[in-house]
Amino acid sequence: MKIVISGYGRMGHEIEKTAVARGHQIVGFPDNSEAWGSISLNRQDCDVVIDFSTPLSAEDVVSRCLEAGVPVVSGTTAWPAGLEKAVALCRSLNGSFFYSPNFSIGVNIFFEISRTLAALLSGRDYQPMLSEIHHMHKLDAPSGTAIALANGIVESNPGFKGWTAGPTSDHHLVPVMSERKGEIPGTHIVEWSSSADTITLRHEAHNRQGLALGAVLAAEWVQGKSGFYTMADLLRNGN
Numbered sequence: 001m002k003i004v005i006s007g008y009g010r011m012g013h014e015i016e017k018t019a020v021a022r023g024h025q026i027v028g029f030p031d032n033s034e035a036w037g038s039i040s041l042n043r044q045d046c047d048v049v050i051d052f053s054t055p056l057s058a059e060d061v062v063s064r065c066l067e068a069g070v071p072v073v074s075g076t077t078a079w080p081a082g083l084e085k086a087v088a089l090c091r092s093l094n095g096s097f098f099y100s101p102n103f104s105i106g107v108n109i110f111f112e113i114s115r116t117l118a119a120l121l122s123g124r125d126y127q128p129m130l131s132e133i134h135h136m137h138k139l140d141a142p143s144g145t146a147i148a149l150a151n152g153i154v155e156s157n158p159g160f161k162g163w164t165a166g167p168t169s170d171h172h173l174v175p176v177m178s179e180r181k182g183e184i185p186g187t188h189i190v191e192w193s194s195s196a197d198t199i200t201l202r203h204e205a206h207n208r209q210g211l212a213l214g215a216v217l218a219a220e221w222v223q224g225k226s227g228f229y230t231m232a233d234l235l236r237n238g239n
Contacts, residue, residue, distance in 0.1 A: 004028040007053035014212035048219045055079040062086040071096035077144025101144030103214030108120035108231040110203040118156035128191040133187040141178040
């Protein structure tokens with residue numbers, strides 16, 4: 001495939017290495033509007049755009065790709081309003097848009113386990129708490145992964161009406177604690193506590209390789225497809 005990488009930070013570099021190792025060609029690294037002017041967004045010159053830019057630019061990047069008829073895979077987080085617009089645009093144009101707050105295969109299995117546990121504990125005397133730890137360079141807090149975990153609990157357990165950043169005395173909200181330190185790639189912990197015991201789920205990324213591989217797999221998988229997709233679609237229907 002011919003791939004354009006939008007956002008050439010730590011993840012962009014890791015995606016480049018992974019894509020090249022899998023036999024793909026990187027044809028551009030646009031990081032701003034001026035750089036996009038030199039990118040040819042047509043299916044002869046570009047098979048897919050992988051976006052790991054910023055919350056301020058992601059909506060424009062995804063819209064640009066969809067309007068050009070080029071599939072786009074995005075892992076940019078913290079742009080919920082723009083994401084909703086992008087999904088609507090994808091459907092109106094019959095485009096191809098793959099989004100995930102975390103492309104790690106392990107994390108997406110972790111999502112499913114967390115949802116299952118939340119459903120099993122419905123109506124029982126357990127209170128959840130989420131914790132996430134990332135490197136000091138990460139801009140958003142809570143992380144997109146932590147928000148997805150919290151939303152999964154709320155959707156799977158009717159005892160909770162939402163989530164909140166930081167501690168809370170409201171037992172119907174899921175507290176999400178964030179910490180930024182060192183160069184930690186990403187650790188997410190879900191704890192359910194009762195007076196009798198505590199159940200703990202933990203995922204710890206060792207590096208960014210799993211995220212990059214998942215993004216490239218998504219770019220490969222989405223070829224020839226129309227619609228809005230997530231990692232759940234790839235895991236359940238992938239080859």
